[in-house]
Amino acid sequence: MPWNDQLLTVAAGRSLQSRPRDRLRLHGSDHLPRVDVLVPCCGEPTDVVLDTVRAACTMDYPVTHFRVLLLDDGASPALRDAVAGLRSQWPHLSYHTRGQHSGRVFAKAGNLNYALFSLQNEVQPEFCAVLDADCMPTPDFLRATLPHLLKDPQAALLTTRQYYYNLPDGDPLQQSRVHFYTCHNSELDRMGAAIDAGSGAVFRRKAIVDVGGYPTFSFSEDWQLSLMLQGLGYRTMQVLEPLQLGLVPSSLEGHIAQRNRWQIGHSQQPSVLFSSNHGIPRPLQWSIAFNGLSIVMGLVGYMVGFAAVPVLCASGRLIPAASPLLVQIQVLLAVLHIALTWLHGLIQSAHAGFRIGPFAHLENSWLASSK
Numbered sequence: 001m002p003w004n005d006q007l008l009t010v011a012a013g014r015s016l017q018s019r020p021r022d023r024l025r026l027h028g029s030d031h032l033p034r035v036d037v038l039v040p041c042c043g044e045p046t047d048v049v050l051d052t053v054r055a056a057c058t059m060d061y062p063v064t065h066f067r068v069l070l071l072d073d074g075a076s077p078a079l080r081d082a083v084a085g086l087r088s089q090w091p092h093l094s095y096h097t098r099g100q101h102s103g104r105v106f107a108k109a110g111n112l113n114y115a116l117f118s119l120q121n122e123v124q125p126e127f128c129a130v131l132d133a134d135c136m137p138t139p140d141f142l143r144a145t146l147p148h149l150l151k152d153p154q155a156a157l158l159t160t161r162q163y164y165y166n167l168p169d170g171d172p173l174q175q176s177r178v179h180f181y182t183c184h185n186s187e188l189d190r191m192g193a194a195i196d197a198g199s200g201a202v203f204r205r206k207a208i209v210d211v212g213g214y215p216t217f218s219f220s221e222d223w224q225l226s227l228m229l230q231g232l233g234y235r236t237m238q239v240l241e242p243l244q245l246g247l248v249p250s251s252l253e254g255h256i257a258q259r260n261r262w263q264i265g266h267s268q269q270p271s272v273l274f275s276s277n278h279g280i281p282r283p284l285q286w287s288i289a290f291n292g293l294s295i296v297m298g299l300v301g302y303m304v305g306f307a308a309v310p311v312l313c314a315s316g317r318l319i320p321a322a323s324p325l326l327v328q329i330q331v332l333l334a335v336l337h338i339a340l341t342w343l344h345g346l347i348q349s350a351h352a353g354f355r356i357g358p359f360a361h362l363e364n365s366w367l368a369s370s371k
Contacts, residue, residue, distance in 0.1 A: 021189065021239055024147035025140065033150070034125040035066040035142060035202075040111040041133035042073035048134050048247070050082055055136035057090040060143060068093045069119060071111045075100040109214035109221035116205070116213050125205055132199035135162065135246035144243055145202045155192075156207035156234035157226065159185075160200035160243045167248060173255050175248040179360040183348040185238050190351070192235035196222040200244040207234055212279040217272050218292075220265025224272070227291060231284035240354075266295040 026032065037056050041049050049070070056068045068090070072079050075097045083095035098114050106113070112130065127146060131137060138144075141160075148158050161181040171178075181197070188194045201222065208214070208225070211232060215224040226236050249255045269292025272285045280288075312318045341359065349356050 021148070021237070023239075023241060024144065024151070026143040026147050026150075029062045032062060032065050033127055033146060034123075035061070035127045035129060035146070036115070036120065036125045036205075037066060037068045037129045037131060037137075038071060038112060038115050039068065039131050039133060040071040040073065040108050041079070042107075042111070043076075044074075044133040046076065046078050046082065049079060050086075052131055052133055052136050053083070053086065053093065055138075056131060057086070057093050058139065059137060059141055060139045063090070063092045066092065066142065067123075067125075069115055070095050071115055072097045073107075073111050106216040107219065107221075109216045112221075113213040113216070116209060120205070127202055128205050128208070129202045130199065131244070132246060135199040135244045137200070138243050138245070141200075141243045142202075144241065145239065148237055148239065149202065149204060152235060152237075154233075154235050155204070155237055156229045157196055157201060157203040158237045158239065159194055159196045159222075159226075160202075161238070161240045162197055162199060163242045163245050164248045165245045166250065173252070175255060179356055181238075181240065182352045182354040183345075183356060183360070186240070186352040186354075187348065189238040192237070193230045194226070194236045194238035196226045196236065198222045199246060210279070212277040215272070215275070215277065215280075217275045217277075218265045218268040219261055220268075223265065224269065224288060227288050228280060228284065231281070231287060263296070263299060266292045268292070269295075 037059075039049070039052055039056060053068065053070055059066070070079065070083055070093070072095065080095050080097075083093060087093055096115070096119055098111065116128070127149065129137075129142065129145070145158050145160065149155050162177075164176060167176055185194050185197070207229065211225075211228050214221045215228060218224050229236055249258050270289040272280065272288045275285065309318070345356065345360060
């Protein structure tokens with residue numbers, strides 16, 4: 001168990017924030033903030049993207065107060081024509097593209113920045129929401145998320161837990177990331193420092209523009225944006241209620257590719273030290289770089305441990321000790337470690353108000369050697 005996770009649990013336990021976060025709703029149709037719903041895509045199946053577009057367009061919010069912008073880095077003629085056909089029913093929907101192969105230019109971060117800095121020059125909404133192309137929002141998505149940001153002017157971003165409708169029985173690959181959302185990110189939320197998980201985020205546009213938009217030095221732009229906002233004094237939040245439904249990779253190969261992309265993003269964090277974004281103070285750059293290094297070193301530690309166990313078993317020296325007394329001491333220490341790790345998990349579960357299995361924090365460690 002990493003020491004920083006233990007310190008987080010202690011700090012979260014001393015936080016004054018209520019648990020769980022209250023369910024809030026915006027009512028009525030008057031004096032509501034304007035919102036742009038950004039749906040970036042690049043090569044996803046057309047029917048999947050259109051399902052998300054339809055769900056976004058039919059959210060329970062006055063159509064005069066929100067727009068849905070489909071940001072297609074794949075420049076798909078089929079998507080363009082489909083959106084043109086849907087605009088007769090939903091005039092607040094529009095299609096935009098940076099051109100074919102534009103996905104290579106800062107990928108998703110560049111696509112979102114294109115919307116922030118090129119498509120919103122005339123109409124600048126107070127808030128923006130981001131939905132992945134395969135994540136459909138519930139009808140009350142905006143009415144459930146915006147109150148938290150309106151209630152706290154210092155909050156720049158709110159992220160929502162991702163739920164999935166194609167999880168296999170038992171979730172054998174831990175694709176739901178239950179521990180991350182319900183324990184780790186919930187504790188961060190109590191500190192005002194939740195991590196943006198990507199889809200289902202709602203943010204205060206001015207705050208994002210002031211920090212230079214989405215960071216382009218890493219594939220994990222959502223994670224880095226959270227760190228930047230927190231480092232500049234903003235609060236970031238999370239709500240756990242089901243407000244979006246998405247898809248997980250349907251194959252082991254796709255699952256590993258997804259996690260590889262995330263971890264490559266963390267390995268790129270030290271490159272912030274050479275970033276051209278002058279809105280990131282030097283101390284914050286070092287903090288982001290060290291955060292990425294700590295995550296990568298944790299993965300390396302798991303990989304070394306997994307490789308060492310079979311080697312030690314084959315050598316006959318799994319428990320290196322010169323005397324029975326040392327063996328007994330090592331066994332006692334191992335039992336104590338397991339007991340304390342279990343206790344830490346119980347405390348995390350109590351903080352979150354969510355029951356989890358023992359050692360749930362290891363949900364992704366088995367993939368460490370592939371990342």
